[in-house]
Amino acid sequence: MSLPHFSTKDRILHAAEELFAQQGFASTSLRQVTSRADVNIAAVNYHFGSKDNLVNEVFRRRMDEMSQRRLDALHAALEQSPGQLEPILAAFVEPALAMARDRNGGGAFIRVIARAYAESNAGLRKFLSDQYGHVPREFAKAIAACVPSLGKEELYWRLDFLSGALTYAMADFGxxxxxxxxxxxxxxxxxxxxxxxxxxxGFNADAT
Structure with a gap:
């Protein structure tokens, strides 16, 4: 599959994203990526250096934008609707659903996220935690101010449930x-x- 209208780097990322979605991270070789992207292995090494870095960059090109949109929407919600929970939740949910419906590979990336949940990849999980862990923490802080009766552990449980339900909704197979x-x-x-x-x-339900 040739993607001549993309830069070499974008072609590699696009090909890798599709293959990771279809086959997973462990089962996808760099040779398969270069074949689909119609580049040589030197191009992958030049732009990414290693397969692990390529995996990380597949996430970065989607997650950077989505995370910033979430934080911008969160800050707007806190300024415009102080003390209200639903605008905070909307700031978390709506950018993710918009990204999932992106015609330029959004659906494939959702399957890549599912692979990240399913496969044991400590390096990827550390990368995601280091790069994007501040985003759910910002939301947790904002939600906690709206439901002060919830303890931290219960709050994080419910935030995890939100993330799971959102991922399911993004996948659109319900x-x-x-x-x-x-x-x-x-x-x-x-x-x-x-x-x-x-x-x-769910967040407003009494904790037991």
Missing amino acids: LIKRPAGVTEAAHRQRAAKALIRFVSA
């Missing part, structure tokens, strides 16, 4: 499919509203 005549944007908005309403009730 019971609810986009009805005929409904645009992708409208379907995404309905999904976001339903998830936010559901998770808000």
Whole structure:
């Protein structure tokens, strides 16, 4: 598969993302990546240095933008709707759903995320924690101010449940499919509203 309109680096990332989504990280070789991207192995070594770095960069090119959008939306929510939980949850949910519906590989990246959950890759998990762990911590702090009765452990449990439900919604393989005549944007908005309403009730439920 040739992608001549992309830069060499983007072609490698695009090919790697598709292969990681299809086969996983361990089962994908650099030779397969170079074949799909129509480049030689020297190009991979030049741009990334190693397969581990390539894996990290596949995440970075999506996660950097999504994380910044989440934080920008969070800061806006805190300024415009202080003390309200649902705008905070919307800041977490909506950028992720938008990224999942990105026609330029968003669906493949969701499968890559699923691979990261399923495969044991300590290096990748450390990279994600080091680079993006501050984002859920910022949200945890904001949510805690809205539900001060929750202890830290219970709060983090519920934030993990939110992340799991969101990943499932992003994958779009649940019971609810986009009805005929409904645009992708409208379907995404309905999904976001339903998830936010559901998770808000979960955060506000009494801890036992």
